[in-house]
Amino acid sequence: MKIEVVEGDITTLPVDAIVNAANHALLGGGGVDGAIHRAAGPGLREECEALPAYIAGVRCPTGEARITHGHLLPAKFVIHTVGPVWRGGRGGEPAQLEACYNACLALAADYDMEAIAFPAISCGVFGYPVELAVPLAVRTVRTWKGDKPARVVFSCFDPGMAARYRAMLALA
Structure with missing residues (x-):
């Protein structure tokens, strides 16, 4: 598997x-x-609204993933995942975040995708510490056993985040 880091807008990436x-x-x-x-x-919202809700509007529980079409995006699909809200690490957040990455990779494999791009899941308003999330993301992707996807992109909106991913990738 080829792993790379790209700075910029994830919505512009020509990946599966x-x-x-x-x-x-x-x-x-x-x-x-x-x-x-x-x-x-x-069209994306309309497709998401058509997905079944389990309880009170929950279409995707934490740690799972759902797939929709990309609609007006260059990407053919959008894989939606719900990362954990950081609560100090005592609520199983690392296992939930790892489950997010694995669920997304599994969907990519199921759909025979060559390339998938990840943002920094849970590192925004969900408050997951970047210094903990980046190593977990890199480790989870590196240990993926499937043949697909063949290429994983960590898409970073700012240079500081991209530098963190590049440094973590250089360590191993």
């Missing part, structure tokens, strides 16, 4: 799927979630 760091409703929000919904157009 981009990952949306979503909320439970999958209907858009702030940060990368809102940016993906805006760039994909109203």
Whole structure:
């Protein structure tokens, strides 16, 4: 598997799927979630609204992933995952975050995707410490056993985050 870091807007990447760091409703929000919904157009929201809700609007529980089409995005698909809200690490957040990455990679493999792009899941409004999330993300992707995807991109909106991913990738 080829792993790379790209600085810029995840919504512009020509990959098979981009990952949306979503909320439970999958209907858009702030940060990368809102940016993906805006760039994909109203069809993405309509498709998400058609997904079954389990309890009180929860279409995707924490640590799981759902797939939709990319609509107006260059990516053919959007894989939505709900990362954990940071509560000091005592609520199983590392296992939940690892589950997010694995669930997304599994969907990419199921759909025979060559390339997938991840944002820094849970590092925005969900408050997961970057210094803990980046090593976990890199380790989880590196230990993925599937043949697909063949390429994983860590998409970083700012140079500081990109530097963290590059440094972590250089360590091993």
